[in-house]
Amino acid sequence: LASSIIERRAEAVFAYTPLLSFSENEPNSRVWGEAFPREYSSFLRTTDTTFRSRYNGSGLIDMLEEYPSMAILWAGYPFSKDYRQGRGHQHAIEDIRNTLRTGAPSGDTPSPLPNTCWTCKSSNVPGLIAAEGAAGFYRGTWEKRGAQVTQPIGCADCHDSRTMNLRITRPALKEAFEAMGRDINSVSHQEMRSLVCAQCHVEYYFNKNITPDVQYLVFPWKNGTTLEEMEKYYDDLGFSDWTHGISRAPMLKAQHPDFEVYLTGTHASRGVSCADCHMPFISEGGQKFTDHHIQSSLNSISRSCQVCHREETSRLVADVYQRQDKILENRKILEDMLVKCHFEAGTAWEKGATEAQMKEILNYIRKAQWRWDFAAAGHGNSFHSPVETGRIIASGISMAAEARLRLSRLLASLGSNNEVLLPDISTKEKAQSAAGLNMKKLNEEKAVFLKTVVPEWDKQAGQK
Amino acid sequence: LASSIIERRAEAVFAYTPLLSFSENEPNSRVWGEAFPREYSSFLRTTDTTFRSRYNGSGLIDMLEEYPSMAILWAGYPFSKDYRQGRGHQHAIEDIRNTLRTGAPSGDTPSPLPNTCWTCKSSNVPGLIAAEGAAGFYRGTWEKRGAQVTQPIGCADCHDSRTMNLRITRPALKEAFEAMGRDINSVSHQEMRSLVCAQCHVEYYFNKNITPDVQYLVFPWKNGTTLEEMEKYYDDLGFSDWTHGISRAPMLKAQHPDFEVYLTGTHASRGVSCADCHMPFISEGGQKFTDHHIQSSLNSISRSCQVCHREETSRLVADVYQRQDKILENRKILEDMLVKCHFEAGTAWEKGATEAQMKEILNYIRKAQWRWDFAAAGHGNSFHSPVETGRIIASGISMAAEARLRLSRLLASLGSNNEVLLPDISTKEKAQSAAGLNMKKLNEEKAVFLKTVVPEWDKQAGQK
Amino acid sequence: MLEKPSPPSGWKIPVIIASGIFTGLALFSLYISRATSYLGDNPETCVNCHIMAPQYATWYHSAHRGKTNCNDCHVPHNNVFNKYFFKAKDGLRHATIFSLRKEPQVIFIKEAGAAAVQKNCIRCHKDLITDSRLLTVNTEIVSSRMERSCTDCHRETPHGRVNSLSAVPWARVPLPESPLPHWLNGEKNKRSRKQNRN
């Protein structure tokens, strides 16, 4: 007892003075972990996949199985093949290799996607970008760097190795700040506790006009970070991610605008950062440190929420679920309307609608789905900013309604005044086949890729 | 120490023995005020009409002028004649006399409305109900009690005169609790601080089947207090407040569901009561008492919000406005859609649509407008529970959309596949005339009523 | 049949030594943890435990610093015996949990503690919340005003909103003076620095 008291007094007085002998962009987190064993071992826990909340958690939830409509909404785009609710950072490499979206490159067949896809998946990236420049890193198809990018997200992504201060390693975020006329080097420490996340947890697109032959990673924030400001950015650019496979609408894909939506919420306005909820402090053996087991906050309520909220755990969980339920209710309505939009537009083309007749309708579809996706793609949105997410969905519904109304008039004028019949899309399989996908082939090719190409990558990486 | 306390208690008892010589239901607040001068003088300040916030405040805002569409949405119902944003409790009598909704009773012409309308306007009510029973009080047309009900809302409405404890004086609330299987006598003190308000700040309707010839006041809470639960109640009853003047839809009118919406919000879930925000403590001369100047909390931020929230005033005001702005944005969209619904349905009737063809469409219109009204009629809703209010509006939009889609198909089948042209409803006057109202006549009659009948009422009341 | 349980003779000396060590350690523990200081009202006592540092720091930055100490709020003041009984009970629990390192990341006040605090708020601020005029009408109305926790509204009094062991990492709180002699202190310092280097 006495010694425990002595020891703990010592704790109060001393802080560590670690000796860091590794290089600035050391990709291997284990090496950093030798100096910071507590952070490292908590970090390793992101491998855990057991926690499940009502809508999220640390498992890989197959979203197309939960919401088969999504396969229709993304018809003609890789997401209709495969889309899952993400899991812990340690799985980033595994998951990008596994997803059907990256295809099955082998021999002469390249991946349909560029190296830019690696950007947010690995602690190898800061070093490679330092060596080759951003455009240099992005250039080429995805399989090219298969053997170079093998470490999942790690210390080098967020930390300065000399001081352990937080740092920004992804050029896209720096450039987005510049585009907004802001300087990322003059933000507060508390902002950094969210901005390290904003390197990846943001809406993005690939711009092909910045460097020839390169799909350059850009965050579309020039006009600001709200839904409407980003939409204006894309509209001004005449940009679309793809042309829809059924309706032929020029679509936008929203990708995890976690940071942007968070910014509009109560917590952000109170200066609460991502790390406050997803990396709360924890004490182990008398040492306080930041929990690097980044995960759903619902698995750490007593250390995250309750620091600020003196409420029962069950009450706080209910708060989160209530918001998520209320938002999801209308998101599903919008989802259904969009499915109908696409098939109705498809029917209109079949019946001989003209480009001119379809133009505005397709624009409404684009806008409505952009709203739906913006709300759906950020898995924390309904809690991070429920009022904004609700607003977005309501306006999406009104736009999908406008599209359908015009379609119904157009169809009537083309001689078809009945409800358009939908194919059966009640399961993932049925929806994917309605979206025109040959899943058997895709899966088989992928299995070969995973068995032959990937082990080769790992072998090469190991030899280095 | 002990003796000092005893001494001071005695002092308290002997120094003032306020003579509470008034009766249990004394309608005149001035009489109560003699015993409680602090509460009384703050209470008198509800006469003040100068405060204005972005959307609310203590003035009488003419809602039909701000949102002319409302005159269309309520076509065929008294609200299309006149609807204002309420003001302080002291004005309750004045305002119900002034509104065109109560008509211009005189001589043989009765008011179109029953005495039930007085229920929430006056501290004369508890005494009259005690004497004549609830049904007895409600019976007859509104002008019958013009000379009996002349005191605005006052102490007797909320307080027990012997103990000054809070009490429930309106049978409708007791009965609604019974209908829900709850006992209003076994609620906590903190709940009472909201329930006194819930006597009036709730959705209600007049039931004609409880007592013959009486329009009995009922809160439709039997299935619960959410929008859907009340809707089910009305649907099961086959109830509608009126048949719409243009679309002929069987409409529901939502009236200030302040309490019900508040219940779904964050503050209610944390046990914050209406009185906490609208009747905060105030200290004067070393005493803390309840501010009876009930008004927008934005005019008392330092005493209401800031006791719980250590935030800048400007931040708190911005919180409120941001929520209101986000909700209003989509409420207006729904408003526009509903206007179109009514005119499109009107056109469908003109073109010969059948009852059978219209039935479901009209039901969608009923449901969509019920949602719009539920959100709009509670002036605090967008702050009291922004997520719920947003949910309600989004689902309203989806229902209005369904109505319009079906109408467009129906119209096409009736040979009219074009957008229905709307009349000009850009001002209150234009909208009212589009709703078929003869405002000149109504205003003139009202002026006569106010000049001849009302002074007579006051004279009779004074003589008593 | 039953033998009287008596220690074998050879045990005597070691037992005496052992109990000596035990007593010594007990005294040392008392000394080193400044248990004696628990009898007083000095807020510095509470920061004997660095775990109490967040509360100390927030109290120190509150309006209550001037006129109150921890015990004004956290210990019943209705009578002397209750005060010390409560202190002993709480003190022992805190010490045990602390030594076992079982403290949660976020400490919550317990029911008994919260009730004591509530009574203490009222004790000091009674004048403000009692209206003697009302008292003559109805004594209940006053008690009903005191039922609700003061901190439902005064959520930041006095410890602020953010509460966790790590809430005030760099706040300057009075650290207990080292109980070790300087030379030993120095050694220990060096050693642990070294340890950290490795």
Ligand SMILES: [Ca+2]
């Ligand atoms: Ca997840």
Ligand SMILES: [Ca+2]
């Ligand atoms: Ca008002």
